[in-house]
Amino acid sequence: MTTGIQRSSSSTRRSPRKKKKNQIPFAIGLLIVIILIGIWLATKENHQALYWMLGLAFGFILQRSRFCFTASMRDPYLTRSTSVTKAVLIAFAITTIGFAAIKYGYFIQELAIPGQSYIAPISIATAVGAFMFGIGMVIAGGCASGTLMRIGEGFWMQVLALFFFVVGSLWGAHDYGWWMRNFMLAGKRVFLPDYLGWFGGVLCNLLIIAVIYVIAHKYGNKKSESELQ
Amino acid sequence: MSKEVVLDCFGEACPVPLVKAEKALEKLEINDILIVQIDHSCAMKNVPEWARKQGHNVEIEEIDDGEWEVIIEKVK
Numbered sequence: 001m002t003t004g005i006q007r008s009s010s011s012t013r014r015s016p017r018k019k020k021k022n023q024i025p026f027a028i029g030l031l032i033v034i035i036l037i038g039i040w041l042a043t044k045e046n047h048q049a050l051y052w053m054l055g056l057a058f059g060f061i062l063q064r065s066r067f068c069f070t071a072s073m074r075d076p077y078l079t080r081s082t083s084v085t086k087a088v089l090i091a092f093a094i095t096t097i098g099f100a101a102i103k104y105g106y107f108i109q110e111l112a113i114p115g116q117s118y119i120a121p122i123s124i125a126t127a128v129g130a131f132m133f134g135i136g137m138v139i140a141g142g143c144a145s146g147t148l149m150r151i152g153e154g155f156w157m158q159v160l161a162l163f164f165f166v167v168g169s170l171w172g173a174h175d176y177g178w179w180m181r182n183f184m185l186a187g188k189r190v191f192l193p194d195y196l197g198w199f200g201g202v203l204c205n206l207l208i209i210a211v212i213y214v215i216a217h218k219y220g221n222k223k224s225e226s227e228l229q
Numbered sequence: 230m231s232k233e234v235v236l237d238c239f240g241e242a243c244p245v246p247l248v249k250a251e252k253a254l255e256k257l258e259i260n261d262i263l264i265v266q267i268d269h270s271c272a273m274k275n276v277p278e279w280a281r282k283q284g285h286n287v288e289i290e291e292i293d294d295g296e297w298e299v300i301i302e303k304v305k
Contacts, residue, residue: 005262005288005302020294066274071243078244079279141242141269150242153270154295157242 062149069143073134082220089213096205104198121187125179136168231260239296243271250276250301254285257303265299266292273297 034056042049061067065087072088075081099115106113120126137143140161142150147165150158192201236253238246250265257263265276273289276299280287286302 005286005300023294063270066270068243068271068274071271071275074244075275078247079275079282081275081278081282083278084274138244141244141271146271150270155242155269157240 058145059149059152062145063153068146070137070141070146074138076216076219080220080222082216085216086213086220089209089216093206093209096202096209100193100198100202103193107193107198116191119189119191121184121189123183123187125183125187140165231262232257233262233264235264236266238265238267238269238272241267241269241272243269243275246272247276247279250280250299254280254301254303259303259305261303263301263303265301266296267299268296270295273299 038049038052041052067087068084069088072084076085103113103115133143137146140147140158142158142161144165147158147161151162192204195201196204234253234257236246236249238249241249246265246267246269250263253265254263265272267273267276277287277289280299280301285304288300290298290300292298
């Protein structure tokens with residue numbers, strides 16, 4: 001990490017090195033509280049303790065990896081950096097296989113496939129929603145998970161983003177029926193395994209992701225090469 | 230004598246620090262140093278990544294819990 005940049009003493013003086021607080025006692029205390037809440041939730045039904053652990057693990061990985069869905073869409077425009085874009089695509093590929101495995105497991109046991117109600121019809125509402133969400137998340141400096149994660153980090157400006165995220169969600173829920181009646185019902189629900197078979201559906205998804213990955217990779221490398229010359 | 234510019238981006242959410250750093254660096258001469266102060270963890274990733282990709286020398290220093298200085302030396 002050290003490139004040996006020599007800073008003049010003036011700027012070093014401008015940012016005095018504060019003594020950092022020791023966070024270890026706080027971390028041990030927090031861990032005990034997390035475990036106690038986990039034990040308490042384990043006494044409840046409906047896998048509450050499992051959700052608690054999964055949520056904490058998700059947040060931890062999101063924070064430590066600096067994973068950001070907003071950056072994955074924004075940075076290619078801003079700096080041509082596609083490293084986060086590629087990370088998100090890999091995550092999509094893994095979840096494609098994971099979700100297909102879960103759904104297929106239910107399918108071969110002839111049980112009702114879970115999560116089928118989330119397959120929304122393809123319509124103009126998807127494009128309008130995606131466009132609005134894209135503008136919103138770039139201005140707010142984070143998507144839903146990113147905003148929550150940065151509030152946890154102590155970035156107070158995004159409490160404001162969270163507040164209006166809640167307001168917007170409520171507004172969206174209020175008008176959802178209108179979008180449903182006027183646009184979404186005109187669209188078609190597409191569940192790929194119905195059309196291409198289970199293997200074909202997964203393969204189709206993975207191929208699309210692979211193509212976008214290759215494009216992202218080439219796009220990300222292009223400028224740095226030409227600039228290094 | 231090379232110049233040193235401190236860019237205060239505390240409280241600015243990503244991507245504002247990156248855009249500000251881009252503009253500030255444009256105005257500097259070769260061998261000048263730009264110090265970007267940030268406290269948004271996302272900018273911790275994209276500011277150094279952008280600067281390194283441009284070929285500049287980059288150092289990161291955590292000056293306090295959750296506050297960083299990205300030190301960029303303009304090399305070209």
